[in-house]
Amino acid sequence: MNGPFEFTLRLGDDALIAAQRLAEWTTRAPEMEEDIALANIALDQLGAARLLLTYAGELEGAGRDEDALAYLRDDREFRNCLLVELPNDDFAVTMAKLLLLSAYQLPLYTALAECADERLAAIGSKTRKESAYHLDHAALWVKRLGDGTEESHRRMQAAVEQVWPYAAELFAPDPGAPVDPAALRAEFDATVTAVLAEATLTRPESGWAPAGGRDGVHTEHLSYLLAEMQVLHRAHPGAKW
Amino acid sequence: MYGNDFGAPEEASGGGLLGEVEAAEAALREAAARQRRRVPASDDDLAGFFAEIVEADQKIEPRDWMPEAYRKTLIRQIAQHAHSEIIGMQPEGNWISRAPSLKRKAILLAKVQDEAGHGLYLYAAAETLGISRDELVDLLLNGRQKYSSIFNYPTLTWADVGAIGWLVDGAAIVNQVPLCRCSYGPYARAMIRICKEESFHQRQGYEILHTLAHGTPAQKAMAQDALDRWWYPSLAMFGPPDGESTHSTQSMAWKIKRFSNDELRQRFVDMCVQQAEILGLTIPDPDLRWNDERQAYDFTQPDYDELMRVIKGDGPCNRQRMAHRRQAHADGAWVREAAAAYAAKRAVEKKEKVAA
Ligand SMILES: [Fe+2]
Ligand SMILES: [Fe+2]
Numbered sequence: 001m002n003g004p005f006e007f008t009l010r011l012g013d014d015a016l017i018a019a020q021r022l023a024e025w026t027t028r029a030p031e032m033e034e035d036i037a038l039a040n041i042a043l044d045q046l047g048a049a050r051l052l053l054t055y056a057g058e059l060e061g062a063g064r065d066e067d068a069l070a071y072l073r074d075d076r077e078f079r080n081c082l083l084v085e086l087p088n089d090d091f092a093v094t095m096a097k098l099l100l101l102s103a104y105q106l107p108l109y110t111a112l113a114e115c116a117d118e119r120l121a122a123i124g125s126k127t128r129k130e131s132a133y134h135l136d137h138a139a140l141w142v143k144r145l146g147d148g149t150e151e152s153h154r155r156m157q158a159a160v161e162q163v164w165p166y167a168a169e170l171f172a173p174d175p176g177a178p179v180d181p182a183a184l185r186a187e188f189d190a191t192v193t194a195v196l197a198e199a200t201l202t203r204p205e206s207g208w209a210p211a212g213g214r215d216g217v218h219t220e221h222l223s224y225l226l227a228e229m230q231v232l233h234r235a236h237p238g239a240k241w
Numbered sequence: 242m243y244g245n246d247f248g249a250p251e252e253a254s255g256g257g258l259l260g261e262v263e264a265a266e267a268a269l270r271e272a273a274a275r276q277r278r279r280v281p282a283s284d285d286d287l288a289g290f291f292a293e294i295v296e297a298d299q300k301i302e303p304r305d306w307m308p309e310a311y312r313k314t315l316i317r318q319i320a321q322h323a324h325s326e327i328i329g330m331q332p333e334g335n336w337i338s339r340a341p342s343l344k345r346k347a348i349l350l351a352k353v354q355d356e357a358g359h360g361l362y363l364y365a366a367a368e369t370l371g372i373s374r375d376e377l378v379d380l381l382l383n384g385r386q387k388y389s390s391i392f393n394y395p396t397l398t399w400a401d402v403g404a405i406g407w408l409v410d411g412a413a414i415v416n417q418v419p420l421c422r423c424s425y426g427p428y429a430r431a432m433i434r435i436c437k438e439e440s441f442h443q444r445q446g447y448e449i450l451h452t453l454a455h456g457t458p459a460q461k462a463m464a465q466d467a468l469d470r471w472w473y474p475s476l477a478m479f480g481p482p483d484g485e486s487t488h489s490t491q492s493m494a495w496k497i498k499r500f501s502n503d504e505l506r507q508r509f510v511d512m513c514v515q516q517a518e519i520l521g522l523t524i525p526d527p528d529l530r531w532n533d534e535r536q537a538y539d540f541t542q543p544d545y546d547e548l549m550r551v552i553k554g555d556g557p558c559n560r561q562r563m564a565h566r567r568q569a570h571a572d573g574a575w576v577r578e579a580a581a582a583y584a585a586k587r588a589v590e591k592k593e594k595v596a597a
Contacts, residue, residue, distance in 0.1 A: 020338065023346075026353055027334045027565065030573025032327070032361055039354035043347060050343050067342050091576050147586065148579025155575070232341045232399055239457050241341040241399075241449075 004117065005059040006079065007177045009069070010214060011108070012052030013080035016070055017222070018101060019045035020229055021088055030091055037137060041098070044130040051123045071233040075223040076216040083166040085213070085222040092152070092159035095141040099195060100163060102134035104170045107187040111179040120178055139195045146199025153200065160196065161204045167192075168209035258414050258512075262436040265421035269429060272299050281306065295496050300426030303369040311495055315425050316370050317386070318497065323363035324381045324388035326356045328562050332396040333405055341399060345449070349402060352442050359435045366427040382567055390548060391478050393556030400453055400460075400467035406446015408468075408475040408513070414439045415509045416479065424496035447516065454520045461521075468517070469525045477543040477551075479506040485545075510540050 022042035029035035053066040064072075083101060088094045109131050112124025145156040173182035196203050212218065233241075275297075281290035287306040294301055301307055330353045337353065340346035364374040380386040391409055396402060417439065420432040453464035480486055480502040492498035500508075510529075517524050526541045550556065 016343075023337050023350055026337055026350065027330045028569045028572070030569075030576035032357055032364075034573075034576075035330075035357045036354055036361075039350055039357070043350055043354070046343065046347050046350065050347070053343075070343055071341075091573070144583040145576070145579050148583045149575070151575050152579030152582075228338050232339045236341070236457060236459060239341075239460055241345055241452060241456075 003176055004120075004178065005056055007174070007179075008052055008056040008059060008120065010079040010081075012049050012056050012069070013078050014084055014101070014105075015045045015052060016049035017078070017080045017225065018084040019043075019049055020225060021084060021086075022094075022098075024088055025094065041134050041137065044127070044134065048123070048127045048130070051126075055119050055123070067233070071230045075218050075226055078216060078218065078222060078226070079214055080218075080222075081166070081169050081213045082210055082219055083163065083170065085219055085225060086163065086166065087221055089162075090155060090159070091141075092145055092155040093162060095138050095145065096156070096159040096163045098134060098138035099142050099192065100167050100170075102131050102138055103188050103191045103195075104167070104181075104184065106131040106135050106191075107184040108179060108181070111184070115178040117178055135191070142195055142201070143199040146196070146201040156199065157201050160201055161206075164204040165206045165208045165210055169211040169213060172211065172214065258418055259437070259440045261418045262421055262433055262440070265418070265429070266433050268298070268422060269300070269433065275299070295424045298422075298424075298496070300429060301424050302426045310491070311497075312370050314492060314495070314497060315428065316367055316372055318492075319363055319367040319370075319428055320372075320377045320380065320386050321388060323360050323367060323377065324386060325392065326360035326363060327381075328388040328566060329392045329409075330356045330360075331562055331565055332392055332394070332558075333402055335396045336399060336402050339399070340402075348445055352406070352445065355438050355442065359438070362431045362434060366431045369427045378570070382563075382570060384554075384563070387552065389478060390551040390556060391474050392562060393551050393558045394470070394474050395558050397470075398463050398467060400450065400463040401471065403446045403449030403453060403464065404467035404471040406442050406444075407450055407516070408446075408471050409478070410439050410442040410446060411513070412475050412478045412509050414443060415505050415512065419499040419505075420497075422496070422499060447520075450520055450522070454522055464520070465522050468522050472525050473543040473547075476506055476510070476540075477545070477548040479503070479509065481545055481548065482542070507537055510538050514538055 019042045022038055022045060025038040026035060026042075029038055049070075050066050053069045057064040057066065057069055083097060086093075086097060088097075106128060109124040109128035112120050113128055115121050115124070142156060142160075145152040147153070167188070171181045171185040171188070174180055175182075193203060210219075281287050288308070291301065291305070291307055291311075294305070301311075333349065333356075334353050337346060337350050340349050364377060367377060368374060377386070381388065391412075396405065414436055417432050417436050421429055421436060423429045423432065450464050450467070453460040455461075483489065483501045483503045486502050489498060489501060493501075514524065514529065529538060529540045531537075532539045551559070554560075
């Protein structure tokens with residue numbers, strides 16, 4: 001019975017890799033308030049990752065805790081979507097990524113809060129409130145940048161086009177899972193379409209739908225991210241921190 | 242009493258200082274409750290009014306008359322403090338991506354975020370003196386205002402994150418606890434809030450080192466190496482020795498500063514010695530010993546020539562820290578411009594709606 005473990009691991013890995021990328025903004029954000037806001041969102045994602053990975057470890061029953069799962073797996077064993085591992089690039093790309101991620105996580109966690117598994121339901125009811133804030137924050141910036149200056153509009157449109165193809169992977173059907181991602185697509189589309197319209201941006205049409213993250217076939221970026229994240233932990237096998 | 246009231250490890254990270262912050266907070270409330278003479282008797286009485294408030298340990302507030310030099314001194318000091326919080330995010334931020342457990346990663350990320358918050362409160366306190374945050378940020382970026390020299394040292398290992406928390410946040414608290422009683426109200430209030438958070442940081446740093454010092458031989462060596470590198474730069478954080486300090490006397494009279502550099506440095510050393518013992522680490526000073534007569538530890542002074550070199554810009558990371566801040570500021574310019582343009586468009590829309 002690998003189903004709930006695999007599902008929980010996917011969600012946990014999404015949150016962990018998103019946190020790692022968002023935390024890269026610390027000391028680099030466009031303004032001080034934004035440095036704080038991005039750290040907040042990174043902390044929320046990290047908090048969700050810890051709950052999910054801890055529970056995944058329990059479901060697996062092989063004695064792996066959150067750190068064993070985070071630090072001692074290789075990139076082929078990670079189950080996050082490709083979207084979260086993409087480099088931050090400029091602030092517009094980061095906000096485009098966050099918009100797609102939070103527009104997916106919000107209905108996901110909301111549905112999770114109602115699911116039969118009590119632990120997942122508890123995690124969902126905590127994290128959905130956080131996702132609502134992440135979505136607000138990303139939507140606000142996408143609007144500001146889309147409807148700001150000529151330069152910001154150009155960058156924001158390019159950013160949306162760059163990350164849009166990666167949304168498809170988020171909604172690959174998984175009928176046996178506690179929440180079937182395919183069921184979330186309509187809400188996601190409605191949310192994102194409204195934000196883009198208000199931001200005076202054009203919703204891209206793309207036939208290209210890169211995927212593979214859920215099977216551990218990632219972009220080239222993930223192994224660099226993990227190399228950095230895991231280096232110290234792996235250099236001292238068995239040490240406590 | 243510092244240094245002698247630490248028993249168990251949990252008690253070993255500056256509980257006495259937190260008590261002082263709370264006492265300062267209570268004093269602030271009492272001072273606010275006491276009737277303050279509301280306005281000067283006449284325009285000739287301005288200086289007398291100011292002196293009276295300072296003398297009575299009441300607070301000077303933004304709208305009060307104050308000597309120009311007092312205003313300038315405060316702006317310089319608060320701005321440097323704010324800049325230090327912002328630049329100080331870099332050395333620790335350097336380890337967020339590599340933190341060795343998810344719990345430590347979360348604690349460190351939250352800590353660095355707190356420092357950004359400290360920067361913001363302090364810029365806001367400086368703004369009450371009639372200067373804008375943008376102007377202050379420019380003064381930092383063009384090198385006309387400084388930040389604490391400690392942040393020009395590199396964080397080479399994970400243990401440095403522990404050493405910064407324990408020693409650098411620790412020294413910051415020793416320096417800042419008296420500022421909770423500073424005569425300028427907005428600064429005193431900001432310092433109370435900040436000192437409470439700094440005391441958590443110090444505890445967390447101490448915990449990191451405690452774990453390392455009780456871990457594998459490699460971890461213990463990492464902790465000792467960090468202490469070896471951070472000890473003297475931390476002592477130098479209190480500034481030049483009293484005889485050479487340029488701003489001290491006037492600041493003491495104005496109750497901006499309440500203890501001399503050397504007094505605070507001594508207080509810090511006395512506090513650290515027993516904490517180092519509990520950690521099982523050795524402070525890198527062969528001449529460190531208790532002096533019964535002085536009821537304080539004798540210790541080796543930091544290298545003040547090195548301090549001056551670092552302040553002048555020739556520390557290991559001065560160029561890197563400034564380049565990083567300038568880069569972030571420049572990279573963010575188009576985003577700030579977009580936010581301003583968006584806000585302006587919304588303001589116009591609102592006006593049009595009201596007019597229609
Ligand atoms: Fe701070
Ligand atoms: Fe701090």
